[in-house]
Amino acid sequence: MPSIPIYLRTNTNKGYSYNFTVQAKKDNFYGFSAFLAYTYGRTMSMNDGVSSQNSSQWRVPNVRGKNDIDLAISDFDLGSRVVMFLSYKVEYAKFLATTIGIYYNGQSGPRYAYGYADGSTKFLGEDNQSLELMYVPVDENDIYLIDKTVNDEVLTAEQQWIDLMNSLKMMNT
Helix, strand or coil: CCCCCCCCCCCCCCCEEEEEEEEEEEEEECCEEEEEEEEEEEEEECCCCCCCCHHHHCCCCECCCCCCCCCEECCCCCEEEEEEEEEEEEEEECCEEEEEEEEEEEECCCCCCCEECCCCCCHHHCCCCCCEECCCCCCHHHCCCCCEEECCEEECHHHHHHHHHHHHHHHCC
C-alpha cells in the first residue's frame, strides 16, 4: 500500500514587511514638470506560499531541510527603486501643444542563490522535489578541503578550490 504524506502547517509571527517612499513633484514651472521618487522596501518571510497545493508549499529552498526553515529575504522583497519623470510642454496655439518627456525607472535586481537538485537521490532524507541550497565559501579559509583520489587521479585541495571558483564563474556568465 502506498504511503500518504501528512502535512502539518502552522502560522508564525517571524515574517515582516515595510516600505518607505520619499518623493518630490513640481508641475508646470515655465512649461517644465518634474517628478522624483525613491522607495526602499524590505520583506522577510519563512515561506512565501506561492502555490495552490500544500505539498508544493513545502518546496522552500533552505539549508537544513523542509522542516527547519529560516527567516529569509522574501521573493517579493522590493529593495531600492528610483522613479524619475521630466517633461516640457510648448503651447503654440489656443488649443495646440506639444509635450516631450523622459521617464526613468531603476531598481535593485533580484537576489539569487546556488542550489542543487538530483531526483535520483534523497538529500537531507527528503523526496527532493525542492532545491537544496549550497553554501559558497568566501575564501579558502572558509572551507576545509583535503586531497582526494578519484579514478586513480589525485585531486589536491588547492586544485579543488580552483575548480570550485571556476565553476562559480561559469554559472555567473
